[in-house]
Amino acid sequence: MTPSLLKRRFMDGASVDGQLRWLSIGLFILIAILSVLPSLRLLLEALSHMTFSASSPMVEVLRSERTWTALRNSFYTSGLGTLIAVVLGCGFGFVVTLTNIRGRAIWVFCFMLPMMIPPQVTALSWLQLFGPASPILNTLGIEPALGSPQPMYSAEGIALLLGIQSAPLVFLALRTQLIALPQDLLEAAQLSRASQLRVWVDIILPLCRSAIIAGAALAFVSSLGNFGIPAMLGIPAGYIVLPTLIYQQMAGFGNEMLSQVAGLSMIIALLVLAGMLLQQWLQQRSRYALLGHTAQSLSFRLKQWRLPLEMLLALVLCFILVAPLCALIVSSLVPALGMPLNADTITFAAFYEMIGRQGVTARAFENSAFLAFFSALVLMLVSLPLGYLLMRLPMRSRAVIASLIEVPYAIPGIVLAIAFILLFAKPLPFIEVSLYGTLGIIFLAYLSCFLSVCLKPVLSAMSQLDPALEEAAQLAGARPIQRLIDIILPLTAPAFFAGGLLVFLIAINELTVSALLWSAGNETLGVLIFNLDESGDSVLASAIAVLVVLLVAGLMSLLSLFAPRLPRGVIPWHD
Amino acid sequence: MNLKKTLLLCAAALAFPLSVQAQDVLTLYTSQPNKDAQMTVDAFEAANPDIKVEWVRDGTTKLMTKLRAELSSGVVKPDVLLIADSVTMESMVSDGYLYPYLSPNRDQYEDSLYSAEGYYYGTKLITTGIVRHKKAPQHPTDWSDLIKPEYKNQVAMPSPLYSGAALIHLATLTDDKTLGWNYYQQLHDNQAMAQGGNGGVLKAVASGTKPYGMIVDFLAIREAEKGSPIEFIFPKTGVSMVTEPVAIMKDSNNKAAAKRFVDFLLSKEGQSLVLKQGYLPARSDIGVPKGFPKRENIHLMPFNAAKTLRDSEANKARFSKIFEG
Numbered sequence: 001m002t003p004s005l006l007k008r009r010f011m012d013g014a015s016v017d018g019q020l021r022w023l024s025i026g027l028f029i030l031i032a033i034l035s036v037l038p039s040l041r042l043l044l045e046a047l048s049h050m051t052f053s054a055s056s057p058m059v060e061v062l063r064s065e066r067t068w069t070a071l072r073n074s075f076y077t078s079g080l081g082t083l084i085a086v087v088l089g090c091g092f093g094f095v096v097t098l099t100n101i102r103g104r105a106i107w108v109f110c111f112m113l114p115m116m117i118p119p120q121v122t123a124l125s126w127l128q129l130f131g132p133a134s135p136i137l138n139t140l141g142i143e144p145a146l147g148s149p150q151p152m153y154s155a156e157g158i159a160l161l162l163g164i165q166s167a168p169l170v171f172l173a174l175r176t177q178l179i180a181l182p183q184d185l186l187e188a189a190q191l192s193r194a195s196q197l198r199v200w201v202d203i204i205l206p207l208c209r210s211a212i213i214a215g216a217a218l219a220f221v222s223s224l225g226n227f228g229i230p231a232m233l234g235i236p237a238g239y240i241v242l243p244t245l246i247y248q249q250m251a252g253f254g255n256e257m258l259s260q261v262a263g264l265s266m267i268i269a270l271l272v273l274a275g276m277l278l279q280q281w282l283q284q285r286s287r288y289a290l291l292g293h294t295a296q297s298l299s300f301r302l303k304q305w306r307l308p309l310e311m312l313l314a315l316v317l318c319f320i321l322v323a324p325l326c327a328l329i330v331s332s333l334v335p336a337l338g339m340p341l342n343a344d345t346i347t348f349a350a351f352y353e354m355i356g357r358q359g360v361t362a363r364a365f366e367n368s369a370f371l372a373f374f375s376a377l378v379l380m381l382v383s384l385p386l387g388y389l390l391m392r393l394p395m396r397s398r399a400v401i402a403s404l405i406e407v408p409y410a411i412p413g414i415v416l417a418i419a420f421i422l423l424f425a426k427p428l429p430f431i432e433v434s435l436y437g438t439l440g441i442i443f444l445a446y447l448s449c450f451l452s453v454c455l456k457p458v459l460s461a462m463s464q465l466d467p468a469l470e471e472a473a474q475l476a477g478a479r480p481i482q483r484l485i486d487i488i489l490p491l492t493a494p495a496f497f498a499g500g501l502l503v504f505l506i507a508i509n510e511l512t513v514s515a516l517l518w519s520a521g522n523e524t525l526g527v528l529i530f531n532l533d534e535s536g537d538s539v540l541a542s543a544i545a546v547l548v549v550l551l552v553a554g555l556m557s558l559l560s561l562f563a564p565r566l567p568r569g570v571i572p573w574h575d
Numbered sequence: 576m577n578l579k580k581t582l583l584l585c586a587a588a589l590a591f592p593l594s595v596q597a598q599d600v601l602t603l604y605t606s607q608p609n610k611d612a613q614m615t616v617d618a619f620e621a622a623n624p625d626i627k628v629e630w631v632r633d634g635t636t637k638l639m640t641k642l643r644a645e646l647s648s649g650v651v652k653p654d655v656l657l658i659a660d661s662v663t664m665e666s667m668v669s670d671g672y673l674y675p676y677l678s679p680n681r682d683q684y685e686d687s688l689y690s691a692e693g694y695y696y697g698t699k700l701i702t703t704g705i706v707r708h709k710k711a712p713q714h715p716t717d718w719s720d721l722i723k724p725e726y727k728n729q730v731a732m733p734s735p736l737y738s739g740a741a742l743i744h745l746a747t748l749t750d751d752k753t754l755g756w757n758y759y760q761q762l763h764d765n766q767a768m769a770q771g772g773n774g775g776v777l778k779a780v781a782s783g784t785k786p787y788g789m790i791v792d793f794l795a796i797r798e799a800e801k802g803s804p805i806e807f808i809f810p811k812t813g814v815s816m817v818t819e820p821v822a823i824m825k826d827s828n829n830k831a832a833a834k835r836f837v838d839f840l841l842s843k844e845g846q847s848l849v850l851k852q853g854y855l856p857a858r859s860d861i862g863v864p865k866g867f868p869k870r871e872n873i874h875l876m877p878f879n880a881a882k883t884l885r886d887s888e889a890n891k892a893r894f895s896k897i898f899e900g
Binding site: 146149235335336345359437532534536 | 608609610613629631632633634640641644645650652708710711712728729731736768771772773774775777778779780781782783784785786794798799801802803804805898
């Protein structure tokens with residue numbers, strides 16, 4: 001039976017299945033609420049006041065030179081950032097997953113951390129690391145002169161940090177796939193005397209191509225929508241990208257700008273859509289069916305190369321994680337910004353102030369943990385049936401729906417937030433509850449924003465499943481929901497948990513969406529750090545940032561403790 | 576369908592705690608730094624134990640964007656505003672969003688510090704002057720120094736697109752006969768960096784990225800007192816000033832508590848708190864905080880709130896054109 005015939009038979013079976021129909025309707029309503037509604041509301045705003053005169057907002061946006069400059073800059077920084085992310089992510093991914101390197105879990109753990117640190121904190125710590133007041137450079141006596149140009153205030157500086165920030169996304173996507181690579185393929189190749197190179201070119205790379213493309217697309221999209229890094233490194237240098245242009249328009253000129261801003265964000269949304277379709281097209285050309293997880297994955301012996309490679313990894317980690325983190329810790333322990341840290345100046349006053357005096361700290365921790373946990377949970381629950389249904393749709397409609405889901409993640413958080421204000425400012429019909437000004441609106445925005453983050457690994461895993469398994473179950477009379485739980489779920493569980501975990505770790509530090517949606521009593525950690533930093537309290541901001549890093553590192557360690565009891569691959573930094 | 580229902584239930588559950596709040600919760604929107612806002616709230620709550628204050632902090636322009644979005648959707652969250660400048664308050668008055676309240680404490684204040692109808696009251700004086708890093712080679716004494724060649728690419732300033740105080744600073748300097756718009760053009764030609772708000776300037780100067788800057792007095796003076804390697808300079812020509820006014824929203828459901836908040840800020844006790852926080856109090860009989868010169872030695876440049884409001888959009892656009900092309 002050819003695959004296409006098999007698939008058609010599958011579709012026929014589905015169309016008569018009532019269970020499946022209800023599931024589909026429910027899920028499509030959910031997508032409509034989470035993805036299409038905010039996008040539509042924005043489109044409406046962008047097209048409002050649309051006349052045929054030359055002064056309608058959309059025309060003005062397209063005619064403005066700044067739009068095109070920002071667009072060019074966005075492409076440049078995100079493209080370069082993605083390149084850096086792919087090189088870093090793949091390098092680490094291959095070495096850590098496929099070789100007999102020592103202390104594997106620790107490498108992965110440390111490589112994941114940069115993503116968990118809020119972007120504006122990353123930017124802050126890098127600035128402190130390379131500026132004239134850098135505590136580390138000052139100790140070494142090689143600090144730059146006062147007022148000398150700051151190398152980080154540049155397009156390349158932005159791209160570098162974007163790359164480091166999104167490298168774990170590529171890494172995770174690749175690793176999920178690498179873990180599933182079966183040993184028997186390699187053995188077969190070795191039996192037929194294939195060279196190392198042939199194994200890479202003919203087996204490993206083709207099987208990973210779709211994961212790398214997915215990771216790169218995720219990195220590109222998250223770089224395109226990143227606000228924290230270009231805001232802190234680009235605005236001072238007069239270098240605008242689309243999200244900072246939008247932010248400046250909103251912050252400087254207020255709500256009259258709303259329709260122009262909506263127009264700008266539609267441009268980003270279209271770009272992302274185009275990118276996603278391209279990615280899906282590329283991925284379809286490189287699909288191979290794998291039978292879930294095998295008992296043992298590939299492992300190359302490194303022999304004399306092991307130590308140099310380990311040292312290289314350590315050097316990279318020092319550069320991207322240890323040094324900025326040290327700079328951050330140092331700046332949380334001084335009494336005021338710009339002071340050197342020594343035995344006389346060291347103080348824990350900032351920590352005391354934030355933990356002991358400010359009620360907002362505990363509240364922000366509580367709110368962020370709550371939002372992140374429930375977003376991850378709900379999205380995991382949704383991703384399973386949604387991924388399943390999407391895989392059964394014809395190629396073209398799947399591409400369309402997957403792209404729709406992608407849009408809210410891709411448009412800058414600040415714009416998504418405006419869409420949600422426009423949608424939910426008034427009390428909900430029927431139940432007369434106002435979501436505005438509650439955690440609920442942030443929660444919904446998170447669901448909308450991170451659905452694609454959770455769905456991506458799930459879809460990628462499902463697309464690798466051999467349909468024969470499910471067909472067998474169907475022939476044996478299993479209904480869709482039963483098949484979903486007994487067959488699909490166990491086989492894709494790792495991807496599924498990886499997705500949920502990603503959502504949690506991204507949401508706990510989220511800034512741009514909550515920056516506009518937060519209200520009294522509903523602060524998030526990202527908002528707290530950004531506001532402190534903006535009002536000049538960098539020392540306090542650093543203290544909170546240090547606490548956040550500790551929290552995330554603690555959570556990740558805790559999960560590692562449970563790793564032996566969980567299915568393989570559930571925790572990305574553990575085998 | 577179950578999913579949707581669950582979601583709605585979740586949303587309702589999330590919204591619930593806020594809908595059962597006690598009556599005496601006062602919501603404050605403020606642009607004070609976090610630490611000061613907390614201090615203000617703590618002191619007020621200690622003096623009025625029956626009122627609980629919930630507060631939101633953000634930069635004045637961003638806070639107003641948020642508030643305007645809320646107002647246009649018919650939702651009024653705050654009872655009281657405590658934000659950087661009188662120009663923003665003027666615009667709220669002209670749009671009819673504020674509630675006039677004649678506080679009994681107003682007789683202690685100069686007429687120029689509050690609106691005659693009682694729409695808003697200045698609570699402190701925040702001036703904008705020059706800051707330098709202590710290791711910096713130059714010693715600027717006036718605004719005109721910042722456009723000299725030796726300051727090229729060395730100056731940071733707050734952007735009026737982000738900060739209300741910076742917008743008033745711009746209006747004050749551009750109204751000055753000797754400085755004018757030409758001054759801002761020259762600043763741009765000298766590659767002055769117009770960062771986000773005043774916090775950004777503090778970071779740039781204290782960390783040595785830019786050794787000189789324009790900044791609000793308290794940020795620099797307070798950090799210098801703590802040991803940061805910077806010093807604040809009152810320029811010879813004078814300084815611009817904002818008054819951080821407080822006002823009550825017309826649609827506030829809790830006007831009695833709001834009035835008590837206004838009275839508290841204007842009382843001797845409230846003003847001593849301002850002094851303790853390191854600001855110049857609006858009341859002249861309280862004294863000046865550590866690190867400030869004598870009150871009579873601070874020269875204020877003239878400023879017209881109504882005109883500034885009229886010009887503010889044009890000023891922002893013109894600034895944006897000069898600095899961002």
